Amino acid sequence: MFKVEKRPVESRLMGYLSPVLAAVLTLVSGALLFLLLGQSPLEGLYTFFVMPLSDLYGLSELGVKAAPILLCAMGLAVCYRAKVWNIGAEGQLLFGALIGSWAALQLLQVEGAWVLPLVLLAGALGGMFWGLIPALLRTHFNTNEILTTIMLNYIALNVLLYGVHGPLKDPDGYNFPESALFSESTLLPTLLDGTRVHIGVLFALLAVAVVWVLLSRTFIGFQIRVLGLDSRAAHYAGYNEKRLVIFVLMLCGGLAGLAGVLEVTGPIGQLVPQVSPGYGYAAIIVAFLGRLHPVGILLASLLMALVYMGGEMVQIELGLPQALTGLFQGMLLLYLLACDFLIHYRIRLGGRATASVAAPVSEGA
Amino acid sequence: MDIDFIINVLYAMIRTGTPLLIVALGELVCERSGVLNLGQEGMMLVGAVCGFIVAATTGSLFLGVLAAMLAGCLMALLFGLVALGLSATQVATGLALTILGAGLSAFIGESFVGQTVLGFKALPIPLLSEIPLLGPLLFNHDVLVYLSFGLFAGVIWFLRSTRAGLMLKAIGETPESATAVGLPVMRVRYLAVLFGGAMAGLAGGYLSLAYTPLWAEGMTAGRGWIALALVVFASWRAERVMFGAYLFGLASILHLIVQGMGVSISSNLLAMLPYVVTILVLVLLSSDKARVRLYAPMSLGKPFHRTQ
Numbered sequence: 001m002f003k004v005e006k007r008p009v010e011s012r013l014m015g016y017l018s019p020v021l022a023a024v025l026t027l028v029s030g031a032l033l034f035l036l037l038g039q040s041p042l043e044g045l046y047t048f049f050v051m052p053l054s055d056l057y058g059l060s061e062l063g064v065k066a067a068p069i070l071l072c073a074m075g076l077a078v079c080y081r082a083k084v085w086n087i088g089a090e091g092q093l094l095f096g097a098l099i100g101s102w103a104a105l106q107l108l109q110v111e112g113a114w115v116l117p118l119v120l121l122a123g124a125l126g127g128m129f130w131g132l133i134p135a136l137l138r139t140h141f142n143t144n145e146i147l148t149t150i151m152l153n154y155i156a157l158n159v160l161l162y163g164v165h166g167p168l169k170d171p172d173g174y175n176f177p178e179s180a181l182f183s184e185s186t187l188l189p190t191l192l193d194g195t196r197v198h199i200g201v202l203f204a205l206l207a208v209a210v211v212w213v214l215l216s217r218t219f220i221g222f223q224i225r226v227l228g229l230d231s232r233a234a235h236y237a238g239y240n241e242k243r244l245v246i247f248v249l250m251l252c253g254g255l256a257g258l259a260g261v262l263e264v265t266g267p268i269g270q271l272v273p274q275v276s277p278g279y280g281y282a283a284i285i286v287a288f289l290g291r292l293h294p295v296g297i298l299l300a301s302l303l304m305a306l307v308y309m310g311g312e313m314v315q316i317e318l319g320l321p322q323a324l325t326g327l328f329q330g331m332l333l334l335y336l337l338a339c340d341f342l343i344h345y346r347i348r349l350g351g352r353a354t355a356s357v358a359a360p361v362s363e364g365a
Numbered sequence: 366m367d368i369d370f371i372i373n374v375l376y377a378m379i380r381t382g383t384p385l386l387i388v389a390l391g392e393l394v395c396e397r398s399g400v401l402n403l404g405q406e407g408m409m410l411v412g413a414v415c416g417f418i419v420a421a422t423t424g425s426l427f428l429g430v431l432a433a434m435l436a437g438c439l440m441a442l443l444f445g446l447v448a449l450g451l452s453a454t455q456v457a458t459g460l461a462l463t464i465l466g467a468g469l470s471a472f473i474g475e476s477f478v479g480q481t482v483l484g485f486k487a488l489p490i491p492l493l494s495e496i497p498l499l500g501p502l503l504f505n506h507d508v509l510v511y512l513s514f515g516l517f518a519g520v521i522w523f524l525r526s527t528r529a530g531l532m533l534k535a536i537g538e539t540p541e542s543a544t545a546v547g548l549p550v551m552r553v554r555y556l557a558v559l560f561g562g563a564m565a566g567l568a569g570g571y572l573s574l575a576y577t578p579l580w581a582e583g584m585t586a587g588r589g590w591i592a593l594a595l596v597v598f599a600s601w602r603a604e605r606v607m608f609g610a611y612l613f614g615l616a617s618i619l620h621l622i623v624q625g626m627g628v629s630i631s632s633n634l635l636a637m638l639p640y641v642v643t644i645l646v647l648v649l650l651s652s653d654k655a656r657v658r659l660y661a662p663m664s665l666g667k668p669f670h671r672t673q
Contacts, residue, residue, distance in 0.1 A: 075637065148647060155637045158640075326467055330469065331465065
């Protein structure tokens with residue numbers, strides 16, 4: 001029969017395979033789901049995962065959707081490496097979008113090459129500020145950052161709604177909850193004619209490189225990793241934990257804020273109530289799926305962007321609810337966590353357990 | 366401000382606090398056994414949508430409530446299998462459950478958006494409801510509010526005075542010692558997680574069948590997360606959950622009160638009040654590290670491995 005035993009050391013191979021396995025399990029579940037919905041599973045999967053990428057426009061949209069997710073996930077990965085459970089990328093993104101929009105609307109009449117950088121900076125600073133709040137709450141008042149960042153997500157959304165319904169509403173907009181359209185000089189240049197792919201994609205790729213260097217080649221990156229692995233060791237080494245917590249949350253806030261302002265100055269072009277279809281939450285899944293490693297996250301963000309596009313595609317082509325996207329997202333993360341079991345344990349058929357550390361998991365398994 | 370206005374406000378406060386009370390009681394029991402399930406929001410959403418769908422198709426509110434609780438249980442079982450069975454990180458598993466619940470509920474509820482059911486009606490208790498002031502405040506609610514009173518008393522009694530309750534608390538403090546004296550750690554934790562799921566489902570069902578008898582995507586609006594803060598607020602003591610729940614209930618309806626008094630403030634700004642209050646409460650209660658260490662179950666959130 002099966003025998004579950006603890007591995008003497010963690011399996012590196014399973015660390016890499018587990019996300020792949022999770023993706024495969026999600027695909028299989030997706031196929032079953034399409035069957036349940038009375039669709040051909042193959043056609044369903046093809047429509048969801050292949051059709052969105054069948055032309056150049058589709059591929060460019062993949063970049064448009066992956067960019068904000070990638071930026072948020074990079075920031076989250078740094079936080080999670082330090083075991084700072086920041087769930088607040090969504091709120092940081094929204095607040096960045098709000099502050100960036102405010103700046104863009106102040107500069108409607110202004111021309112010049114410096115206008116756009118200023119707007120982007122405003123957005124990133126807005127996000128940073130939104131990340132600083134839970135950081136200070138944790139360092140000074142010992143609050144749990146999971147709960148405060150979640151609450152700040154809801155607060156940011158309401159502040160943004162207040163903005164588009166109130167002070168930032170377009171005075172000539174027939175009372176629609178939308179800001180005025182941004183001026184030409186505050187809009188992101190596109191990279192390819194006829195597509196929406198904008199220079200924000202390059203920022204996202206740059207963030208991958210920066211975070212990679214930060215985590216693997218700098219002292220502060222080293223401190224972050226030590227803090228995450230063993231906070232007591234970090235303490236004995238004399239690292240300033242408070243400063244590190246503030247740093248990772250502000251870094252993530254800055255990247256997420258940048259993602260937000262890139263959305264409003266890029267694909268959207270104005271401030272609207274629906275800036276993000278949950279990119280900040282999707283980025284949590286992406287960070288875990290990419291094993292908190294920049295390259296892994298890059299790949300995972302493309303998959304996640306595809307999951308968003310697939311949801312739209314099955315709605316258009318097959319008339320299925322777009323909410324399939326959220327369902328696939330949840331399954332992906334849950335399968336990943338389940339598959340991670342194989343990093344620490346192995347399942348043997350028949351034979352006796354090796355004499356090494358053989359600890360059965362639990363009676364519930 | 367006349368007395369009727371105050372009674373109305375307090376009445377609304379109880380109605381708004383009820384789902385928070387129910388879900389927080391479930392999470393409290395779960396956390397006392399040492400398991401931190403951050404998936405409350407997801408379980409509530411799935412409970413809300415399943416309760417609504419069953420009630421809308423069968424016409425029976427009772428079946429709807431049962432379905433809501435069952436759906437919450439199934440979601441909790443999923444959490445248990447991954448977090449307890451496969452010893453995955455509880456924090457990440459809870460998050461996954463919330464994301465899954467949000468997606469799943471939006472998916473299965475899509476065709477029910479915009480429908481309504483005849484929700485639970487107020488059921489005045491004879492004689493008691495005629496007591497001045499207290500009667501209309503406490504004894505003129507729907508049956509689920511009465512049920513929440515009962516659950517509140519039941520959970521206090523369970524944790525305080527039953528053998529099983531003591532067992533659960535012992536397991537939450539030191540599962541190793543509990544195993545050593547032969548207590549079934551995993552079984553108790555599974556049951557606690559399932560109870561939490563049933564309560565979250567019931568709270569979701571209260572929202573979609575009594576509070577606002579309809580289904581809307583994401584209609585729990587962070588109540589599952591607020592309930593988690595509520596458990597911290599109550600210092601993991603069941604007796605204190607009700608006060609906290611009603612306090613948060615009051616914060617959530619403050620915009621109605623302010624509008625009732627004729628003050629005009631943006632409804633979007635007022636809508637963020639419950640979340641701001643949650644943060645303030647966390648700040649007030651977490652500052653004292655010693656206090657948190659004293660009250661929180663010692664094994665909270667830590668995976669348990671039985672070693673032989």
